[in-house]
Amino acid sequence: MKRRSTVAAIDVGSTKVAVLVGDQGDGDAVRILGVGVAPASGLSRGVIDNIQSAREAVSIAVEKAEQACGMRILSAVVGISGAHITSQNNRGIIAVPDRTRPITLDDRARVLESAGQISIPTNRQVLHVLPRGYWVEGTDPVSDPVGMFGGRLDAETHIVTGAVSAIQNLTKCVEGAGVQVDDIILESIASATSVLHEQERMQGVAVVDIGGSTTAVAVYDEGTVAHTACLPIAGSHLTHDLARVLRCPWESAEEVKCKYGAAYADESMESQLVDIQAFGTQSSKTVTRKHICEILQARSEEILEMVGVELKRAGYLDRIAAGIVLTGGSSQLAGLAEVAEARLGIPARVAKPGGYGGLSDLIGTPSFATSIGLVEYALKGRERVAEPAGMQMPSLHFDAPVGGFFRRIASIGRALMPQ
Numbered sequence: 001m002k003r004r005s006t007v008a009a010i011d012v013g014s015t016k017v018a019v020l021v022g023d024q025g026d027g028d029a030v031r032i033l034g035v036g037v038a039p040a041s042g043l044s045r046g047v048i049d050n051i052q053s054a055r056e057a058v059s060i061a062v063e064k065a066e067q068a069c070g071m072r073i074l075s076a077v078v079g080i081s082g083a084h085i086t087s088q089n090n091r092g093i094i095a096v097p098d099r100t101r102p103i104t105l106d107d108r109a110r111v112l113e114s115a116g117q118i119s120i121p122t123n124r125q126v127l128h129v130l131p132r133g134y135w136v137e138g139t140d141p142v143s144d145p146v147g148m149f150g151g152r153l154d155a156e157t158h159i160v161t162g163a164v165s166a167i168q169n170l171t172k173c174v175e176g177a178g179v180q181v182d183d184i185i186l187e188s189i190a191s192a193t194s195v196l197h198e199q200e201r202m203q204g205v206a207v208v209d210i211g212g213s214t215t216a217v218a219v220y221d222e223g224t225v226a227h228t229a230c231l232p233i234a235g236s237h238l239t240h241d242l243a244r245v246l247r248c249p250w251e252s253a254e255e256v257k258c259k260y261g262a263a264y265a266d267e268s269m270e271s272q273l274v275d276i277q278a279f280g281t282q283s284s285k286t287v288t289r290k291h292i293c294e295i296l297q298a299r300s301e302e303i304l305e306m307v308g309v310e311l312k313r314a315g316y317l318d319r320i321a322a323g324i325v326l327t328g329g330s331s332q333l334a335g336l337a338e339v340a341e342a343r344l345g346i347p348a349r350v351a352k353p354g355g356y357g358g359l360s361d362l363i364g365t366p367s368f369a370t371s372i373g374l375v376e377y378a379l380k381g382r383e384r385v386a387e388p389a390g391m392q393m394p395s396l397h398f399d400a401p402v403g404g405f406f407r408r409i410a411s412i413g414r415a416l417m418p419q
């Protein structure tokens with residue numbers, strides 16, 4: 001994708017739609033020029049289940065962002081998530097015809113193309129083909145084969161696919177709001193872009209974005225994406241547990257969770273009393289904070305256990321030296337990182353997006369990790385964000401949806417226009 005000066009990104013989350021407009025500020029920092037947020041509608045478990053409602057929510061958020069930055073949004077990079085997303089690693093091999101000449105950028109592009117080819121059913125579409133590593137003549141892996149000698153070159157890629165119908169629904173919903181889709185990016189990869197440090201990526205880390213109804217996981221090992229997954233459990237489950245056990249309206253449960261909630265309960269909370277709204281003859285009732293936190297602890301531990309099972313299943317739980325980096329709105333639950341360390345036995349920290357300028361007080365929370373990552377993708381292009389450390393990518397793109405549909409749309413016009 002071409003490097004552009006001002007871009008827009010849309011995160012259609014299950015609790016909020018966030019539209020961000022940004023540009024490349026001084027140096028390499030992303031500068032956010034406008035933000036529009038609207039309550040989500042028409043989404044279930046991270047996937048659109050009512051196009052009209054979702055489109056209205058996107059329209060409202062787009063309008064707000066346009067007003068904030070004084071520009072019309074014509075096209076945007078959009079995030080995708082949901083249980084329909086699957087991923088796999090794939091190998092490709094090519095023969096280097098003349099082994100007396102060094103391996104070229106062209107050879108590297110060819111082997112990546114070969115490693116990006118998998119057979120998928122017609123109801124699925126490739127979203128990302130991310131390079132993982134190379135082998136010259138099957139020896140130890142090398143970070144970049146260009147300039148080396150050998151008759152055979154292998155490459156491994158991480159390929160992310162999604163259901164065509166979910167991708168089409170998302171595209172239609174954004175287009176219905178008057179915005180063309182430049183590109184569709186997996187939300188967990190976008191979040192990783194805005195919260196991970198380079199050293200964490202190199203030594204092995206899992207970014208865990210716990211949102212409203214989905215927990216998106218992306219594992220990085222030796223600087224590249226090694227595994228991605230999306231679990232259908234997150235913050236709304238915590239709220240629903242509270243509402244069910246305390247028999248109170250959802251709005252009250254949500255407020256209590258954010259104000260007094262924690263992922264653990266201890267004796268000091270026994271004496272802290274919290275008033276909540278109630279159903280029935282009484283308009284409110286009083287519960288101890290300990291009771292609230294006991295309910296939240298059970299579900300928080302379940303979410304973290306599910307993350308642990310997923311990491312173990314993929315073979316990374318014992319390999320990620322930097323542990324897990326929690327982000328997304330629900331990572332703000334007090335004590336979550338400590339509980340994660342205790343349950344999973346690996347380091348954990350909560351991260352909000354950093355390294356950008358402008359409007360930081362508005363969006364400097366873990367809820368905006370995905371949106372800011374999407375802006376970075378839109379600004380730098382897939383190749384630059386996806387490339388492993390120290391690697392220069394060939395001009396031929398390879399982290400691209402097969403068929404280049406979104407690229408064709410992207411070439412139609414500019415992303416923004418003055419109002």
Ligand SMILES: Nc1ncnc2c1ncn2[C@@H]1O[C@H](COP(=O)(O)OP(=O)(O)OP(=O)(O)O)[C@@H](O)[C@H]1O
Pocket residue numbers: 012013014015016017040046081210211212213214215234235236239254257258259261328329330331332333334366367368
């Ligand atoms: N202080 C807080 N403590 C606990 N939970 C919080 C806090 N603030 C927000 N949340 C929760 O964060 C969730 C929303 O997070 P986020 O904005 O990342 O979701 P989303 O991107 O809309 O959803 P998804 O990524 O699942 O599609 C809600 O469930 C909300 O209750």
Ligand SMILES: [Mg+2]
Pocket residue numbers: 013014187209211212328370
């Ligand atoms: Mg989200």
